[in-house]
Amino acid sequence: MKPDEKQPVSRRDFFRDGLRGLAALGVATLSGLLMHRSVSRRTVWQIDPDKCVQCGRCATDCVLDVSAVKCVHAYDVCGYCELCGGYSKPDAHRLDTAAENQLCPSGAIRRQFIEDPYFEYTIDEAKCIGCGKCVKGCGSFGNGSLYLQVRHDRCLQCNDCAIARNCAGEAFRRVPADRPYLLKGEQGL
Amino acid sequence: MKKVTSLSGSKPKWAVLLTAVVMIFMAAQWAAAENRFPKPEFESAYQQPRTTTPDGRGHVFEILDMAVLVLMLILATVFAHRRRSRKALFVLTIVSLLYFGFWRRGCVCPVGSIQNMTLAVFNQSYAVPLTVIVFFSIPILFTLFFGRTFCASVCPLGAVQEFVLLRPATVPFRLSRILGILPVLYLGMAVLAAATGATFLICRFDPFVALFRRSGSFDILLLGLFFIILSTVIGRPYCRFLCPYGVILGWMSKLSRFRVSISPDICVQCRLCENACPYGAISKPVPDDPPESRRTGVRRLRALLIAAPLVIMLMGWSVSLMHPLISRMHYTVRLAEQIVKEETGSTDQTTLESRGFRASGNDPGILIKEAVQIRNRFRTGSWIAGIFFGIVIMGQVLGLSMVRHRNDYEADPQSCFGCGRCFESCPRQHMRKAEK
Amino acid sequence: MNDHISRRMTTFILITASVILGFYGFSLLRERAGRNTNPYAYDLEPFRRSDSANVLYSETGFIDFSGQVLTALCADPGHGLIVAAGSKMFRVDTINRISEWIPADEPVRCLAVDPERRVYLGYEKSVGVYSPDGSRLDTWQQFSENAILAGIAAGRDVYVADAGNRVIYRMNREGRMLASIGEKDPVKKIPGFVIPGSCFDIQISADGSLWAVNPGRHKLEHYSPDGDLIASWGHPSMRLEGFSGCCNPTYFALTPEGNIVTSEKGLERIKVYSPDGELRDAVALPGQFDEGTVGLDLAAGPEGRIFVMDPSRARIRIFEKGERE
DSSP states (O other): OOOOSSSHHHHHHHHHHHHHHHHHHHHHHHHHHHHHTOBSSOEEEEEOTTTOOOOSHHHHHOSSSSOSEEEEEOGGGOOOOSSOTTTBOTTOSSSSOOGGGBOOTTOOEEEEEEETTEEEEEEOTTTOOOOOHHHHHHHHHSOOOEEEEEOTTTOOOOSSOHHHHHOTTOOEEEEETTSOOOOOGGGGO | OOEEEESSOSOOHHHHHHHHHHHHHHHHHHHHHHTOOOOOOOSSOOOOOOOOOOOOSOHHHHHHHHHHHHHHHHHHHIIIIIIOOHHHHHHHHHHHIIIIIIITTTOSOHHHHHHHHHHHHHOTTOOOBHHHHHHHHHHHHHHHHHOSHHHHHTOHHHHHHHHHOOSOOOOOHHHHHHHTHHHHHHHHHHHHHHHTTSOOHHHHTOTTHHHHHTOOOHHHHHHHHHHHHHHHHSSOHHHHHTOHHHHHHHHHHHTOSSOOOSSSSOOOOOOTTTTTOTTSOEEOOBOSSOSSOHHHHHHHHHHHHHHHHHHHHHHHHHHHHTHHHHGGGSHHHHHHHHHHHHHHTSOOOOOHHHHHHHHHTOOHHHHHHHHHHHHHHHHHHHHHHHHHHHHHHHHHHHHHHSOOOBOSOEEOTTTOOOOOHHHHHOHHHHHHHHHO | OOHHHHHHHHHHHHHHHHHHHHHHHHHHHHHHHOOOOOTTOOOOHHHHTOOOTTBOEEEEEEEEOTTOOOOEEEEETTTEEEEEETTEEEEEOTTOOEEEOOOOSSOOOEEEEOTTOOEEEEOSSOEEEEOTTSOEEEEEOOOOTTOOEEEEEESSSEEEEETTTTEEEEEOTTOOEEEEEOOOBTTTTBOOOOOOSSOOOEEEOTTSOEEEEEGGGTEEEEEOTTSOEEEEEOOBOSSTTSBOSSSOOOEEEEOTTSOEEEEOSSSOOEEEEOTTSOEEEEEEOGGGSOTTOOOOOEEEOGGGOEEEEETTTTEEEEEEETOOO
8 A cells, every 4th residue: 555645644643643632531531430439548358257158268378478367356256265166176175275275277376364264365466377267166156256357467458369369258358448447346336 | 857837838939039038137137136245244454455457558658659650650751752761761670670569569550450440440339449540541641642651661560571681582573463462362351351340360360470579379470480581582571472551552652642763863774773672663664665566455455354344253253152161250150150060969079169158148049140140241241352352353464464664763652662772772872972 | 583593483482372371271270170178177077977876856847937037935835835036926836836926125035934824025135024915014124234134034933144244133023123143152152154155044943943054164053042053064075965165055945854955056956964964865966957056945845845946947946756757
């Protein structure tokens, strides 16, 4: 094809200018429309404790070496029991702090005697791997005061969360960053 | 076991459905009531701790991200168009690698933002953060006016590859054109996956993000390593043959107002720049006399234009045929298929997902209905994606068949990243420097 | 560039491209196949699959309450059962026909019938008293602000178990408080109730003495009407003879023969004990319930029948001894 030698450049330029204007307008419109219902803060990933089925993927699928999901404790929901379904193995011989009687695979739950008959359980986040084993134990026998949450000081907030992708309870969702936790108990109200 | 009696006898279907709905509602209430239980009363001075809620990055950092993006785009543009300094551009590349790569750990990036934008368009309930909108649109706007300066030295993914490019080999022209289709396919599939709410493919298979985070699943780390090794001999393999954002920027760059030129003023046809570009973005002069007669050219064009609708529809149709397979990207579809398999007894193997679903107590009927809806969306989507592929492929073929006359060595705006390597090879640039 | 190098280059790139594409495909497919095991599974299966050989009871039928969320159950001796589903009340006659009864003021958490067939409905902080025909006689509201009523038993006097204050009140039929029972008292050797969950069931035995569950200590406690602890028994264990988990047993019922039927959550088990705590029989084992079922309220009927309220399946299940199908 041999273009008309006199005009080609300006004609092509005109065409290009028009298209460029259109493209810019398109991008601006799209952005504007979406900005209309955008949130100024980012959204972050969080686990809905009511949907969590403790599939173990929080421990295995996070892109971090040690998952950003940790077990947290709603103290005001806890019964402070001596026999804790989340702390002791189901077949524990004794209700003591011996490693072989602990349910947690990384020994991340600390138990402390407060007064008869109450014991306080705290999570050592540095040790917790977010497997949810204790969550299941606590939920089966106790009040469900132990539950999993994404800890935002650790989470990288991947655009495509590797755990959310495979969460067997479809419990992961994006929440506004100014209310980044889905808490149980009075703090969750 | 015999059923002794029933509260309601046999009910019509709608009544069963209604009671089911009421039951779910009441179950929720009941569950709430069940949470009411006495708190321990401590006699000692024990203070009940609160659950800690550590914050993530502050809002300030998000604004900082946007500011850095815009600042770096401006700098990249000035360096490529005004200063024409490869060195400055390279320094900027390092800054990008450090800031967006290792400090911000690769998220959010404009490449992935395509998916957030798509999801926001198709899912009314997804509120896309302002940062993402800015990261998506500002580089596009810059490209519309100044070419792909974003790719040059702002994109951390490009920066990694730029950094390790040691001995660039030339990719044969035809092959590079054929492989150039890949990013378009990737873009199409990524948009389809995001629009249907299935997954964010681009983020999932981002080869370098695991490197930025210095952790990740083994296979993605392996992929990253592979790409880095490949990048030492082939210039920016990800940018050229996979990056979906690059497709958009390439098209935008074709329309760009100002272009990066090899020579600061006039081309003296010295051919020194011919092999300067590791990305195959320098177009050689095309002789004035066309190698074929005008008639054959017109005839071929006519044939192509007639074939185009056919090819496009064929592409649409053939991709739509694959929609059952493609729809498995969506969790709900995978789960529903597994549940159906279990219910029909064609498998006795349950999965973690199906067990999780059973534990949730949700109705398989509703799940399957939902999965069918999603699959239908995939059918429509894969038709559209197929047509899109067809149009792009036909466009490519048409473009190749039309030989345009060109006098000088020029940077092809669509594939030029504006890295500035060719500046240094141009004698006019050196002369100009000497003049200053 | 000469053709030779170009061809090698092409081959190299094509191989590379197919490796990468293959990787993408493989990665997607592998995910689709699903990884099937949870390395951190909390496994109760060995305990759920306990030996059913010595279970002499079998389920002989059920009363269907589809669409209702069952909250409380008690026997109305000689007349059948009374069932609460939130604030709806039902009567079940001796041949298991359901009829709707009076609507309650608020969700019923526990209920009891006295020998004159008056019905006491325990709400969260008050008690409604009704005549057998359903007319309201009285409402007792003298409970404290943090009261959570979880158990009620009616004989000559009425006993109300308050989980919020961890105490049982003895009241006369007019609602006057007569005594508090079960508060921690080292002198009387009363350990005090530990109520970690929402369960705090009580029953009156034929001789007028009081049985109460102490779920946090995994015990059943036997009190005289004056509040002296007569006896207590029970120990925590996953094995059949003990009570599992942190807050079990959840509910219990007294049979006409004086035995005690208990229910547990976590490992859903129904068992019969002698009054001195010896395991007599297992009635139902975990496999017979949906996993995670809570609130298995119990009632003992005539001819050794045991009624189990199963909120998860919305039915009252009937177990009888010796009738294996």
